[in-house]
Amino acid sequence: MNKRISIALVLILVSCGLLCGQALSQTGVKKKRPLPYEYGRVIINNYPDKADLAPVVFEHWIHRSMFTCRVCHVDIGFAMKAGGTDIKAADNARGYYCGACHNGKMVADGKTVFQACSRKVNVEDEKRCVRCHSYGQKVASDFDFFQFSQPLPKERFGNGLDWEKSEELGLIKPASYLPGVSIQKNSLAVQKDFALNPKVEGMPNIIFSHKKHTVWNGCELCHPDIFMGVKRGTVKYSMVDISEGKSCGACHTTVAFPLTDCQRCHSKPVQP
Amino acid sequence: MVFKPKFFKGKFRATIITVLLFLGLAGVCALRASGGPQSSAAQADQAKESWRKEFDSICAKTQDAMTFSQEELTDLIRRCDALLPQIEKLDETRKKVYVGRLRMCRGLYAYVLDAKKKEKK
Amino acid sequence: MPTSSMQKRKRRNERGLLLLVLASLAFLLGNIASAQIYLPKPPPEPSEYGKVILDNYSTAGPGPVVFDHWLHRSKFTCRVCHVDVGFAMQAKATGISAKTNREGFHCGACHDGKRVFEGKTIFAACSDAANDKQCDRCHSLGKKGARKYEYRTFTAKFPKGIYGVNWEVAEKSGVIKPIDFVEGLSVRKAPMRSREDFAVKAGYSWVHPIGFSHEKHSIWNGCELCHPEIFPTAQKGTIRFSMFSNIEGRDCGACHGKVAFPLNNCQSCHPNGPLWAPGTLPIGQSRKVR
Secondary structure, eight states: OHHHHHHHHHHHHHHHHHHHHHHHOOOSSOOOOOOTTTTTEEEEOSOTTSTTOOOEEEEHHHHHTTBOHHIIIIIIOOOSSTTSSOOOHHHHHTTOGGGGTOSSOOEETTEEOOOSSOSSOOGGGHHHHTTTSOTTSOOOOSSOHHHHHTTSOBOSSTTSBOHHHHHHTTSOOOBOOOTTTSOOOOOOOOOOOEEEOOSSTTSOOEEEOHHHHHHHHTTTTTTTTTOOOSSTTTSOOOHHHHHTTSGGGGTTTTTSSOTTOHHHHSOSSOOO | OOOOOGGGOSSSHHHHHHHHHHHHHHHHHHHHHHTSOOOOOOOOOOOOTHHHHHHHHHHTTGGGGGGSOHHHHHHHHHHHHHHHHHHHTSOHHHHHHHHHHHHHHHHHHHHHHHHHHHHHO | OOOHHHHHHHHHHHHHHHHHHHHHHHHHHHHHHTTOOSSOOOOOOTTTTTEEEEOSSOTTTTOOEEEEHHHHHTTBOHHIIIIIIOOOSSTTOSOOOHHHHHTTOGGGGTOSSOOEETTEEOOOTTOOOGGGOOGGGTSOTTOTTOOSOOHHHHTTTSOBOSSSBOHHHHHHTTSOOOBOOOTTTOOOOOOOOOOOOEEEOOSSTTSOOEEEOHHHHHHHHTTTTTTTTTOOOOSTTSSOOOHHHHHTTOGGGGTBTTTBSOTTOHHHHSTTOOTTSOSSOOOOTTOOOO
């Protein structure tokens, strides 16, 4: 009898396992590629029951044309995962997080940046609220991606834009200092680029440009949160880990150029 | 199979245990699906602006981290650790922001110190 | 004479048996529910194979869209649509709408009313112009005679295999010349070294290893179609694949069983099957349309 019960329990557990496994297995399929204006979109919905507002839609493309990654992710302190920062309206109203710039006073590109989440809100403010709280709503944006991207050099995948070249040509000038928020620092010594050897024989070496990455990110953004290993070669990164969002995948799955663009990393000669 | 659990006696014990196992498995699946446990922050209090000066002073040096000696890095880490309780006394918003920023700043110094120690070996 | 302890044991035995039966039932249901079926289902008629019905937004308006793979795959490689344009490989997963088509994405990347192909202007998808409405050419579900090309006439001269058109032979013999680069859409990149073909050991000892042609697949798909989304590992043997995941439409099943040759075509992957195993499982030509 005990034997039967044990067998029965094992069978039940295995059935549960099969069902759970079935529900959770998401790999091995080709998902849609986000459209150029959708790439880098972050939906923030930490407090779905609070206030009568739709989840926030944050577009990376407009912000990254104006600021380096470091300003937002180090100086202001945004997390690198949707919902990870735990932004509240009160935080914004006090001038932190989104409110660090969206305070109704800062001027960018000759225009005053609208205030996010003021302390007192009345009916007329609704138009301002839905500029961010626009998920699922038909909200006309002040910035049109097509107009914005038209003069910029193109690349494939991601936003369809060559951000590097755009910066080189001076078409975009991302600021790396935000007064009142960023700490005045010395300029960073130029970091050396280096090659990483892929595990698979025959794949071109990865030329990692430390220089480029530090110009946009500083040091703290990656070290030690994303890259813990202190000695090169001690920690092995696999494409599986990267596609799950670890190491390089922290950026190069959702905001920076995606992993489908193999030759951007696996390029034997150093990219000029 | 030698399997003689005493607690299988009783009328519904087997059913109860099965149900518990079900729930446990469901819980594990749910946890996996949700991405694991999230950490949360702590309390808040009022503090003076001297903490801000100290914060700016410590974290302005991250760009030069690689040029510091091990002693200097250790001192910076010590200063970060000393500053943390002051920041944790701030209001909720500022605590959230500056705890995060201090963590990144301290983390970098610790990282560089670790690298230098391993280099020496 | 039955003692109370014997009665107790008898009751326990019965309960145990009942539990075992219920658990076996649960196990069976769990298997069926999670589609862990051993054999792949017979595919539909070749003319229906690869048909995708898209009805994310259009059911209320012009009606669901019917996309037939056979027409497009005779003219383009898989890469052009699934990498350059960026379609997903599951029905309705891309989220195509009239708006995205008019913006020049998805179908609108080619179906823009301006692009000239094979001497003809490609009709605009979801066109606004009043006299240019060719909606039913795509939104043709249930509408007879709406489509311009018909399977039998279109593929009449194509070489046939055991199941519909033999696309490999069609390409080799030059009957079809799929294009891999579309001006204004594709981006030419430094070519990567062609990967070798290799053998994949099957999970069961009695099943012959799979002969996988990396070269053929990379000619049609490039690298980006499969890597890293469908096959995230680059190192052989790191991830285990199985017929189960193929039948579910993952891994090899992302294409095979939906658009590329069906999974019943055992010998195409397992080329040296044992004598006692069938070359193919029933293809089911007479099966009713899905």
